Amino acid sequence: MKQPLIELREVTKSYRKGDTTVTPLANLNLDVQQGDFLALMGPSGSGKTTLLNLVAGVDQPTSGSVIVAGSDIGLLSRSKLAKWRAHHVGYIFQMYHLVPVLTAYENVELPLLLHSMSRAQRRERVNLALEAVGLLDRHDHYPRQLSGGQEQRVAIARAIVADPVILVADEPTGDLDAASAEATLALLNRLNSEMQKTILMVTHDPKAAAAARRSIHLEKGAIVDAPEQVLVAS
Amino acid sequence: MILSLVHYAWRTMTRHKLRSALTIGGIATAMFLFCFIEGLQNGVRQATENEATQNVLIVYQKSRFCPATSLLPERYVPAIQRIDGVKSVVPVKVYVNNCRASLDTVTFLGVPPELVNTIKKIDLKSGSLGDFTGRRDAAIVGESLAARRGLKPGDRFQIGGFSVGIAGVFKSDTPGEDNVAFTHLEMLQRGKAVDSLGYVTQFEVAIDDPAKADAISEKIDEMFKSETVQTTTKSHKAFIASSTGDLMGMIRFTRFLGLLCVVLVLALTANTVFVMVQERVREHAVLQTIGFAGRHLFSMIIVESLLLALAGGIIGTAAAAAALHFGHFNLSAEGVNISFAFTPLVVAAGMAASAITGLLAGFVPALQASLISITEALRRS
Incomplete structure (x- = not known):
């Protein structure tokens, strides 16, 4: 069997909140193959976003290992992890989180500032990303001049511009109207099928989950149902 | 980046x-x-750190600290001139229009007109030195003073009881120096109600070697110790430091x-x-x-x-x-x-x-x- 792109082994994440210890994930095991589009579902507090953050290298496990594209990212230092994120992950937020004082072009260009590229190379990549999301003609617009759906497409362009292997999306349609949500899901589907991006998407919306190739459900930090390809928490 | x-x-x-x-x-x-x-x-x-004044001594009347009260006899000049190491002696009468603290003080330095270039190498921006030496009521003013008071050659300028005609405007690289006006010594000596002809405020003594400053200062003060008007001689730097204490x-x-x-x-x-x-x-x-x-x-x-x-x-x-x-x-x-x-x-x-x-x-x-x-x-x- 092909080596999974993402391997989580006995992953536990816990943190202190006041006097109590919260454990959003406990002894979790999960494999995700390259080119997969996985929806993570579950009630609030079930550990979906924590799982997403661990895979994205935004957070590190308390115990266990998170191996993504051959690297155990739980062992990387802060600065190495930042560099790893810049090269391997594109993150899409529910609230888009574009920098308000930068234009669409400049927002998309941000991740490329961390790569050794000439201005011309950056321009080519940004234009390609904006074209892919259908917003090349809005490159000089500021976020306040864009609709919610357009802002999310710019955020997706920002996530893909550095050509990462993994896209993680935290409720990407949660703040959008139905039409914009549908367009965003179609775009994610296209990125998965045409550009072979591996996508992990947290969602509460069954319609959004249906757009993914498969979905898993989490409850109290554990996977409660498991499609065939997924290893269930031990 | x-x-x-x-x-x-x-x-x-x-x-x-x-x-x-x-x-x-x-x-x-x-x-x-x-x-x-x-x-x-x-x-x-x-x-205080002006290189150009390192070889200049200032002779003042002993125990006097104000230009209005220091009255040195001009007859001291030849005696000082004879001291070994002294290059020149210029008698200077100082007149200040304002004894209080002010940002617009005007200082007249009365000097023998033929010695004005000895006390300071005059770099005229406008006017002529000939006009200055030729007229007893003429003055050459520093460019800062000229700019502050809007003066140019040909203008008349009145301070206190003195009225002078501007013969020229000079430039100085040393801050402060371009805020004074050089006038004829005699005009300042005769200009007030009390005739002070023959008396000046200070002597500016140029010496050939700054290392001899202390020795020459001592010699000058020693020379006039038994006179009715005694002197205190200091280096230019020390004089400025004590005057502006x-x-x-x-x-x-x-x-x-x-x-x-x-x-x-x-x-x-x-x-x-x-x-x-x-x-x-x-x-x-x-x-x-x-x-x-x-x-x-x-x-x-x-x-x-x-x-x-x-x-x-x-x-x-x-x-x-x-x-x-x-x-x-x-x-x-x-x-x-x-x-x-x-x-x-x-x-x-x-x-x-x-x-x-x-x-x-x-x-x-x-x-x-x-x-x-x-x-x-x-x-x-």
Whole structure:
């Protein structure tokens, strides 16, 4: 069997909140193959976003290992992890989180500032990303001049511009109207099928989950149902 | 990368235009004061450390400290002239229009007209030296004094009981010197109700070797020890230091005020940067998610802080330069003039103070932003 792109082994994440210890994930095991589009579902507090953050290298496990594209990212230092994120992950937020004082072009260009590229190379990549999301003609617009759906497409362009292997999306349609949500899901589907991006998407919306190739459900930090390809928490 | 950081920091400053403008305005005001004070201190430094006056001694009447009360007989000149190591002796009558502290004091230095080039190498910008030597009521004025009073050759100028015709305007590289007017000695001696012909305020003695200054000073004072009018001879530097002693105390106090200005800039910039960082906790978390490391955020915030401080510093320094250039301010004590000297050194001090405060002000907020965990920052926001 092909080596999974993402391997989580006995992953536990816990943190202190006041006097109590919260454990959003406990002894979790999960494999995700390259080119997969996985929806993570579950009630609030079930550990979906924590799982997403661990895979994205935004957070590190308390115990266990998170191996993504051959690297155990739980062992990387802060600065190495930042560099790893810049090269391997594109993150899409529910609230888009574009920098308000930068234009669409400049927002998309941000991740490329961390790569050794000439201005011309950056321009080519940004234009390609904006074209892919259908917003090349809005490159000089500021976020306040864009609709919610357009802002999310710019955020997706920002996530893909550095050509990462993994896209993680935290409720990407949660703040959008139905039409914009549908367009965003179609775009994610296209990125998965045409550009072979591996996508992990947290969602509460069954319609959004249906757009993914498969979905898993989490409850109290554990996977409660498991499609065939997924290893269930031990 | 650095250019991109500066670009990003600049855009961030424009996010809250009014707040940034108020901060920059506050910093500019403080830096204006700082540079003004630095200019004064620089003027003092230049007046006391002027290389050109290292071989000049000033002979004054003993136990007298004011130009109005020092009355030395002119007949002392030949005796001093004969001392080994003395190159020239110029009798000078000093008249000051204002004995109080003022930023617009006018000092007349009455000298024998044929010796005016001995006391100072005159670099005339306009007018003629011939006109000065040829007319008893003629004066040549320093360019700062001329600019302050709007004087040009051909004009008449009245101070106290003296009315002089402007024969020329001269330039001096030494701050303070271009705030005086040279007149004929005899005019000043005869000009007042009490005729002081034959008496002068001081002698300016040029010597061939600064190392002999103490020995020659002692010799001069010894020479007139048994006369009714005794002398006190000092190096030019020591004379200025003693004449401006009270003023120096005030100037030392202004140094303290200058430091307070820097502290004010620090507090103002730190407050603004701190608020800016607190407002953008989520944005910084997003940047880290994209791949920016703690050191990138640190640099970004430091650049923002530096830009704020330098923008204020540049405006404040430029305003101080303009005020001092067009104001031609001049302080005087007992006939000694001290001008505000706005030199590249003052600009450098202003810019350095701005940059250092910018760096210090941004340090703690930058460190906080660079160390915060992404999940914590996203959760908080």
